[in-house]
Amino acid sequence: MTLVGRRWFCIAGAALLASFSACKKPGGGAAPGGSGSVTTNESSGLIVGHYASLTGNTAHFGQDTDKAVRMAVDDANASGGVLGKPVKLTTLDDRGDTAEAASAVTRLIDVEHVNALIGEVASSLSLAGGRIAQRRGIPMISPSSTNPKVTQVGDYIFRVCFIDPFQGKVMATFARNTLKLDEVAILKDVKNDYSIGLADTFKASFTALGGKIALEQSYSAGDTDFSAQVTAIKATKAQALYVPGYYSEVGAIARTARRLGLKVPLLGGDGWDAPELFSIGGDALNGSYYSNHFAPDGASPKGKAFMAAFKQKYGTEPTGLGMLGYDAAALLFDAVKRAGKLDGAAIRDALAQTKGFEGVAGTITMDKDRNPEKAAAILKIVDGKAKYEATVGP
């Protein structure tokens, strides 16, 4: 009995240790010097903190972004670093959880002494981390949070992607003017600010263009059964179904829809952008459309060069979110160079003055609300692959 008890205790202890080291692992990589050492900022060069969901339901988002950020750091260091010193990157895992995101950001600021932050993909996590960054006067760039509230947190918070009202509007315009649809149903994730934001602007734009919302239904992140919603939607005259959710659920919703005989195309946003969408959804997604920051087959020369380098380094194609991760880091380095010092307020001012910065996923000019003005791409899913369909400008 005691023997058994002790053995279990050891296993639990080992598991606990493993989870701690798993949290720390992604940090170390790029630069010399232990990640826990106390450093004075001016002498050690730019320290960048990245918080991302390396595990959890949206793990793919965080992993892809982190790979791209890491590439941007390597590229900057290969060409002499920033302000003459190598850039150091520390990544912490927030497991896709708002409380974890807040504690990761606090740790990056207090323990790792970062000069600037990159993160997150999910809007709710960027909000959680951004509030702390703003309070502490550390500039933060979100690579791909599209909820408008994120940069409204304060003047230290920026992003390199377009915002929800734009993405919802783009899909509404495309559905109404290009696909010529009259009635569309909506299925949104009520636990997700991003999903609610896209659904609301889609609804407003689509009805303003003379379309009709046949039915609005909802689910909660983590649900696995969608048959009730799909059955209710099937009973309407909807010609398409707008599902602005994340890939795990969207894949399952698509299969449930086909299984229950709902044959209309699905429409979505950049939350679809992960290979897992296809491993879960399979051929149920064929004929569907989603809006994204970027389409691989419609990229600029700079974007194509990045994609080739990413593929050579990691063996897979980057997602649109990866491209934005690279842009977030590259823009930060550019701003620090323009600021000429590592002071938070100086970096903030340089970021705010960004004009015509050429990233791998489009050209960035910051507006007065610290959101970039840029175009969106519409992709169509054909035979389990996303193909470039159209570009819709700001």
Add this chain to the structure above:
Amino acid sequence: MSEFFQQIINGLSLGSIYALIALGYTMVYGILKLINFAHGEVFMLGAYSGYFLASALGVERYSASGQSFPLGLALVVLLGAMALSALLGVTIEALAYRPVRSAPRLTPLITAIGASLFLQNAAVLLFTPNPRPYPPILREVRFTLGGVIVTNIKLAIFVVAIVLMIGLHQFVQRTWTGRAMRAVSMNMDAARLMGIDVNATIRATFAIGSALAAAGGILFGLDQITINPLMGVLTGLKAFVAAVLGGIGNIPGAVVGGLLIGLAEQLTAGYLSPDYRDAITFLILVVILVLKPEGLLGVVRQEKV
């Protein structure tokens, strides 16, 4: 009208899965007066056992070449996962419950919660928290009956659930082990005095309950498309409510409770709002505990003082 019947079909198939899990709760409660909170995790690990067994038997090869997975192999997956889970259930009993069986009733309840959390987090560590698409152990075939779509998977869920439930009922009523279970459930000490091996009987109860949960796990994976390490938490709780609704400790009650919870959930999601899907289950729990705490099919047992 076809929409209504579609919701009913969906609700019955979901309810059958709840019923299979509820049987495990109700059997263990009937014998030990213990709520086995780790049962939801046995259900989850049953689904994962099926996932890995199917992969080991080359389900990807079949689906890549467009063939359907042979029915014989599908049966091997089902029975294999059931056997593995039976083993797991017996192990949980031996490690977490037997050492504290004579302790006050709160103690095994707490070790149950501990076992549940341990298994959840071990699964997150081993299998990663990412949802996995469930392999096509059964190829999906659709039938349309007057506008209502029924898939062979939903039919299989219903048939497997009914067959296992009838089998269990016969087992408990007709066999010596079943009779021993009923005896232990009535009075453990008296049963021991009559020469019944109480430990073996309790082991058998855990093995059978866990095997049924594994069957539920595989059917759940097939029906719901993806599985993840935390799938047992909410599903397990709902099955527990189903067991209470039917009258905990009562086998036909667990089946009735499971089907009713499945229907209530589906109709709420379809006609009221999907936001209340989980709330309705726990509202039912509150109502039944206030109005008829012994459950729909339960009988009031006089507590001996």
